[in-house]
Amino acid sequence: MFEEGARLKEERGADKVFDFTLGNPEIEPPPAVLAAAQRVLASKTPHLHAYMPNAGHVRVRDAVAARLRAATGLDYTANHVIMTVGAGAALNTVLKAILDPGDEVITVAPFFAEYTFYAQNHGGRLVVVPPKQDLTPDIARIAAAITPRTRAILVNSPNNPSGVIYPASSFVEIEELLTRAEQPIVLISDEPYRALVFDDVIPPEVPPLVTRSIIATSWSKSLALAGERIGYLAFSPRMAEAAELFEACTFTSRVLGFVNAPALWQWVVAEVGDQVIDVGPYREKRDLMYEGLRRIGYECVKPQGAFYVFPRTPIDDDVAFVRWLAEEGVLTVPGSGFGMPGHIRISLTVERETIVRALPGFGRTFAKARPAGRRSAD
Ligand SMILES: Cc1ncc(COP(=O)(O)O)c(C=O)c1O
Numbered sequence: 001m002f003e004e005g006a007r008l009k010e011e012r013g014a015d016k017v018f019d020f021t022l023g024n025p026e027i028e029p030p031p032a033v034l035a036a037a038q039r040v041l042a043s044k045t046p047h048l049h050a051y052m053p054n055a056g057h058v059r060v061r062d063a064v065a066a067r068l069r070a071a072t073g074l075d076y077t078a079n080h081v082i083m084t085v086g087a088g089a090a091l092n093t094v095l096k097a098i099l100d101p102g103d104e105v106i107t108v109a110p111f112f113a114e115y116t117f118y119a120q121n122h123g124g125r126l127v128v129v130p131p132k133q134d135l136t137p138d139i140a141r142i143a144a145a146i147t148p149r150t151r152a153i154l155v156n157s158p159n160n161p162s163g164v165i166y167p168a169s170s171f172v173e174i175e176e177l178l179t180r181a182e183q184p185i186v187l188i189s190d191e192p193y194r195a196l197v198f199d200d201v202i203p204p205e206v207p208p209l210v211t212r213s214i215i216a217t218s219w220s221k222s223l224a225l226a227g228e229r230i231g232y233l234a235f236s237p238r239m240a241e242a243a244e245l246f247e248a249c250t251f252t253s254r255v256l257g258f259v260n261a262p263a264l265w266q267w268v269v270a271e272v273g274d275q276v277i278d279v280g281p282y283r284e285k286r287d288l289m290y291e292g293l294r295r296i297g298y299e300c301v302k303p304q305g306a307f308y309v310f311p312r313t314p315i316d317d318d319v320a321f322v323r324w325l326a327e328e329g330v331l332t333v334p335g336s337g338f339g340m341p342g343h344i345r346i347s348l349t350v351e352r353e354t355i356v357r358a359l360p361g362f363g364r365t366f367a368k369a370r371p372a373g374r375r376s377a378d
Contacts, residue, residue, distance in 0.1 A: 005331050017329045018358035020346040023160060023308065025224035027281070032272050033223050040267045048267065054260050055250045056083025056232075063270040064232055068215075072207045075237045082249050083261035086229040087192045090216035091118050092256060094188060094233055095152070097248035099124040104149045105188075108137045109339035110310065112160050112190070124151070128339045135164045135301050135310075139173040146177070152186050153178075157203055158193040161338045161345035162310040163286070163303020165197065168204035175210045184241070186212045192231070195222035195276040197305040198283040207236040214245070219269055221307070222276050230265035282307050285348040285355055292359040296366050307348040310335065314369040316342055324368060328361030342374070 008017045028034075040048060055061065061078035068076040084090040095105065101123030107115055109128050119126040127150075129141045142153060153174060157166035171187075178185050189206040194217065197203060207213045218231025233249055235242040253260070289309045293300055300311035313321040318334040318341050325332055325344070335343030348355075 004326060008326065008329060008331070012329060017331065018350070018354050018361065019331045020348075020350060020354075020358070021331050021333050022349060023347045024349055025221060025226055025277070025307075026349045026351075027224050027277060029224045030272075030275050030277060032275055033225070033268060036268045036271045037264060040264055049263050052260055052263065053250075054254045055081070055246070056261055057263070057266055057270075060266040060270040061232075063273070064234070067274060068207075068234055072205045074207050076234060077237070079246055080235045080237055080242055082233045082246065082253060083266050084216075084218075084231045084233055084253065085258045085261055086220055086226075086231045087190060087216050087218035088114065088118075089229070089253070089256070089258045089261075090218070090231050090233045091115075091154075091188065091190060092121060093249050093253040093258065094214055094216065094245070095119060095124060096122045096252040096256060097245060098151050098186065102149060103151045104147060105152045105154050106142055106145050106150060107154045107156075107339075108142070110135065110159065110161050110335060110343065110345075111154075111339050112156055113337045113339075115154060126154075130340075135159070135162045136166050137170045137174070139170065139177065142174070143177055146181060146185070148183065150181075150183070150185055152188050154188045154190060156190040156193075158197060158303075158305025160193065160306055161308045161333070161335070161340075161343075162301060163306045163308050164301055165201055165203045165304045168209060171204060171206055171209035178210065178212055184212065186214055186239075188214050188216055191215055191217040192221050193306040196279055196282060196307060198279065198286060199304060201304045203305065207234075207238065211236065211238045212241075213239070219265075219273060223269075223273075224277050225265065228262065228265045230261055230269055232261075281352070282348055285350075285352055288352065288355050289346060289348060289359075292355070293362060296359070296363045297370075298362070298366060309346045309348065310338075310340075310343050311346070312343055312374075314366055314374065315372045316374055318342055318344055321365070321369060324365045325361065328358075328365055330358050330361040330365070 061081040065076040220226035298311040
């Protein structure tokens, strides 16, 4: 899509191409974050930029643990936290620790496309389970997907690509499943969008609900620091195997070549990691796009967080529909890439004006598709 976008811009002029494909925060990090980075760089304290324990600086992990204690009421310490090179590294670090070749990781569609490859990186296999109509987890289908090879359930809420926030009841039911399971299965909660929520919806804290839970997250989205690569893994203190997993992941993070998370950004997030970008502009763009699409006739679950909108396509073939939209200069990503054909992902990391100017193209493409219609039920 990136290359198609470049070709179209060349052909038609950049102002006639509306690129909704990339989930790359277009805003700048909060000034307090940049100021903290400058303070670290100006500091004369020795060894700020040297090797450290592979899990990260203890003072930084203490700060993260204190935030987790406040949020969850659970007894997190520095020994439950490993600083990572973003959420992507957090996920690979833990998957390498828990997977043997042939093991399975269950996820719920729609899902972040890279999960497939993250599981494969470590000999594992991603097992994708369709969601309920409202795009929240269908627990009966997750239960049916569990086999003796299942090692983890991997969920992402607020969700990329749907923006849906999973309710506490989903996690209560997952806890029941995991308690009944014949082998130890962990829940990995991938949460880089936790702070990007609208309409006063608060995503439930997972560790108080699920005993065997591991948080994988980053400041890529909440502080618009995606290029700086800073995140963490946190093992619930309620897990019997927390200490063992901490040791294992300290090792896997190293041998995967991450070694440790960037020192500069560790110091920064220790200081200002509880800040969040202003979500107001994303809410406004969510409203503009969601309401605009609904007025045209698109069906869509209203996103409550993250920065995507994930409408159904008026024809079954989402790849063909993406091509039709591209003829209007509107670039989107087919839902098939996220395990959910018949949908498209629209990223809101664009100017407000881009949405206003692209909506007529969404409208014309919808009208063009209507005679063909959908055959599938969902
Ligand atoms: C659901 C999800 N998980 C993980 C990641 C990876 O995040 P990071 O940039 O912190 O590695 C992303 C990035 O877009 C994402 O959307």
